[in-house]
Amino acid sequence: MNRRRKSIRTITNEEGINIEQTAAKAIKTDAGLKNNLRKKKWKTLAQQYQLILMSVPFVGILALFSYLPLWGWIMAFQKYSIGKGIFGSEFVGFDQFVKLFNDDWFYTVLRNTLAMSLMHLITSFAGAIGLALFLNEVRSRLFKRTIQTITYIPHFVSWVVIASIVTLVLSPDFGPLNELLIWLGIVDEPIFFLSKEKWFWVIHTMAGFWKELGWSTIIYLAVLAGVDPALYEAADVDGAGRFRKMIHISLPGLMPTASILLILNTGYLIATGYESQMLLGNNLVMEYSQVLDLYALNYSMQIGDYSYGVAISMFKSVVSIVLVLLVNSWAKRIGQSTVL
Amino acid sequence: MRSRTKVGDSIFNVFNNTLLLLLGIATLYPFLNLLAVSLNQSLDTMRGGIYLWPRDFTLDNYRLIFSNDRLFDSAALSVLRTLIGTGLSVICTIMVAYALSRREYMLRKSLNAIIVVSMYVNGGIIPIYLMIKNLGLTNTFAVYIIPGLIGAFNVMIMRSYFDQLPDGLVESAKLDGANEWQTLFRVVMPISLPVIATITLFISVGHWNSWTDNFLYNSKESLTLLQYQLMQILMQTTEQVSGGIGSGTDDAILNFTTPQSIRATMSMVVTLPILFVYPFLQKYFIKGMTLGAMKE
Numbered sequence: 001m002n003r004r005r006k007s008i009r010t011i012t013n014e015e016g017i018n019i020e021q022t023a024a025k026a027i028k029t030d031a032g033l034k035n036n037l038r039k040k041k042w043k044t045l046a047q048q049y050q051l052i053l054m055s056v057p058f059v060g061i062l063a064l065f066s067y068l069p070l071w072g073w074i075m076a077f078q079k080y081s082i083g084k085g086i087f088g089s090e091f092v093g094f095d096q097f098v099k100l101f102n103d104d105w106f107y108t109v110l111r112n113t114l115a116m117s118l119m120h121l122i123t124s125f126a127g128a129i130g131l132a133l134f135l136n137e138v139r140s141r142l143f144k145r146t147i148q149t150i151t152y153i154p155h156f157v158s159w160v161v162i163a164s165i166v167t168l169v170l171s172p173d174f175g176p177l178n179e180l181l182i183w184l185g186i187v188d189e190p191i192f193f194l195s196k197e198k199w200f201w202v203i204h205t206m207a208g209f210w211k212e213l214g215w216s217t218i219i220y221l222a223v224l225a226g227v228d229p230a231l232y233e234a235a236d237v238d239g240a241g242r243f244r245k246m247i248h249i250s251l252p253g254l255m256p257t258a259s260i261l262l263i264l265n266t267g268y269l270i271a272t273g274y275e276s277q278m279l280l281g282n283n284l285v286m287e288y289s290q291v292l293d294l295y296a297l298n299y300s301m302q303i304g305d306y307s308y309g310v311a312i313s314m315f316k317s318v319v320s321i322v323l324v325l326l327v328n329s330w331a332k333r334i335g336q337s338t339v340l
Numbered sequence: 341m342r343s344r345t346k347v348g349d350s351i352f353n354v355f356n357n358t359l360l361l362l363l364g365i366a367t368l369y370p371f372l373n374l375l376a377v378s379l380n381q382s383l384d385t386m387r388g389g390i391y392l393w394p395r396d397f398t399l400d401n402y403r404l405i406f407s408n409d410r411l412f413d414s415a416a417l418s419v420l421r422t423l424i425g426t427g428l429s430v431i432c433t434i435m436v437a438y439a440l441s442r443r444e445y446m447l448r449k450s451l452n453a454i455i456v457v458s459m460y461v462n463g464g465i466i467p468i469y470l471m472i473k474n475l476g477l478t479n480t481f482a483v484y485i486i487p488g489l490i491g492a493f494n495v496m497i498m499r500s501y502f503d504q505l506p507d508g509l510v511e512s513a514k515l516d517g518a519n520e521w522q523t524l525f526r527v528v529m530p531i532s533l534p535v536i537a538t539i540t541l542f543i544s545v546g547h548w549n550s551w552t553d554n555f556l557y558n559s560k561e562s563l564t565l566l567q568y569q570l571m572q573i574l575m576q577t578t579e580q581v582s583g584g585i586g587s588g589t590d591d592a593i594l595n596f597t598t599p600q601s602i603r604a605t606m607s608m609v610v611t612l613p614i615l616f617v618y619p620f621l622q623k624y625f626i627k628g629m630t631l632g633a634m635k636e
Contacts, residue, residue: 069463313464
């Protein structure tokens with residue numbers, strides 16, 4: 001009885017009111033109508049074969065490449081060798097993770113991953129709000145649009161080109177930044193910035209900031225467009241200038257969206273890729289440029305120790321899932337809409 | 341009081357516009373500089389001092405790139421990948437989003453859950469690599485297309501757009517006897533061109549800019565993309581300067597020009613196509629982005 005009710009409830013959810021009435025009848029009469037219901041469900045599903053053809057194969061491909069690799073996590077508990085495969089390799093329990101947590105370089109790489117993510121998160125957050133506020137105050141539509149179009153460019157340009165630009169700008173041979181610093185008399189000799197370990201996080205953050213600054217304002221500008229004009233009019237009556245209106249009306253208007261975006265983005269702190277670090281980094285700055293993905297890649301591809309590479313990957317994925325869940329429940333608790 | 345506010349406002353205006361102008365210059369300058377370097381004679385560039393205009397104007401750098409068989413083949417492959425990949429991805433995204441926007445579709449909830457969760461859960465770089473290898477997708481053109489065939493983010497933007505179309509639209513098409521395919525392609529798609537343009541832009545830029553799948557999965561020369569060629573030249577030059585392994589010497593093209601010029605020219609070749617497309621779609625993608633984000 002219990003089980004049947006459950007199955008009926010599922011159908012109700014998916015099918016809407018019509019089936020709900022049928023379902024209610026089915027409970028009342030409680031005869032062999034259960035079979036009828038199931039038949040009806042299959043019939044509806046069969047009628048929707050066109051929708052199924054449109055969606056199932058492609059969602060299937062997405063599921064295949066998103067979820068099947070999870071099966072590979074078994075390797076993290078093995079001493080995996082390509083020749084023997086997952087089924088033939090020897091199980092070693094948590095050995096790989098013991099090795100991982102005793103590996104000094106792992107902590108260096110973890111530090112780099114988190115530091116660069118955090119720096120990017122904070123700068124891009126502040127930059128997006130700042131630029132959105134300033135853009136919102138521009139009276140000339142043409143000027144506003146032009147600045148928007150220009151600042152969107154780097155978002156669409158590949159990281160390879162961005163890295164190429166960064167190399168050019170920071171180049172010790174006539175790079176614009178060095179030329180400027182020498183001209184201003186701040187330094188006597190050109191500095192080879194990309195070879196300075198301590199500079200790497202800063203360079204990486206600046207590059208990411210420059211790339212995504214314009215793009216990240218889109219959502220904030222949309223929110224600003226929706227701020228109640230009556231608030232600005234009231235401030236006018238009180239004699240507030242443009243700057244004060246920006247600080248006391250526009251900025252608070254952005255805050256709900258901003259705080260939820262900030263919270264949700266902290267969920268992705270560890271989940272960042274490796275593209276930018278790989279392109280901007282070099283052998284000289286490895287201690288500050290290498291991130292978890294690159295370490296996993298190096299271990300697996302160069303040393304051939306796949307199990308250790310998988311253990312690093314798995315650590316990253318698990319921490320990132322936990323972070324996202326925590327952050328979502330936090331956002332839910334403070335009463336904001338969530339993504340999950 | 342009133343005039344003080346006015347003076348303050350115009351000071352603010354000047355400050356604001358100057359700041360934004362500087363930002364615009366800071367964004368545009370590197371690209372103009374690359375353009376100038378790419379149009380300047382390569383040995384002359386070594387002397388420095390190229391800013392916004394080429395000093396010794398020449399098209400040699402571009403001629404060299406397009407006359408180099410390897411680079412030309414890579415460019416052709418990148419174009420092919422972008423066209424095929426974008427075409428397939430856009431059509432599949434539209435179909436999936438349409439099915440998921442239909443309230444009576446029985447699998448709607450479960451499929452939706454599969455897509456949303458895929459944004460948060462992933463096996464990690466090595467497990468994915470090994471799976472793609474086991475599926476026999478390494479050293480194939482297909483690895484550029486299939487794994488990323490549909491993306492959760494794009495499906496969600498598209499679905500939010502379909503969700504806000506008037507309810508009666510699909511129903512009246514149904515009453516007229518249209519099947520799902522006809523409803524999608526003849527009724528829904530023609531009024532969804534803005535969001536389709538947005539998705540097409542995002543997907544095509546993604547394909548055009550991608551090099552990591554080339555780096556991870558395809559080591560075959562004939563499957564090398566333009567971005568990856570540029571990436572290799574970039575890495576070679578930084579490695580040489582940083583005293584690493586100088587493996588770039590066998591690269592024939594560097595005998596005719598300097599790494600700096602070839603990098604600038606290739607950067608322009610991969611950037612210019614994008615610059616010619618996205619400004620025209622700005623109105624649409626802003627709408628698409630905010631629609632998707634607001635719904636979330």
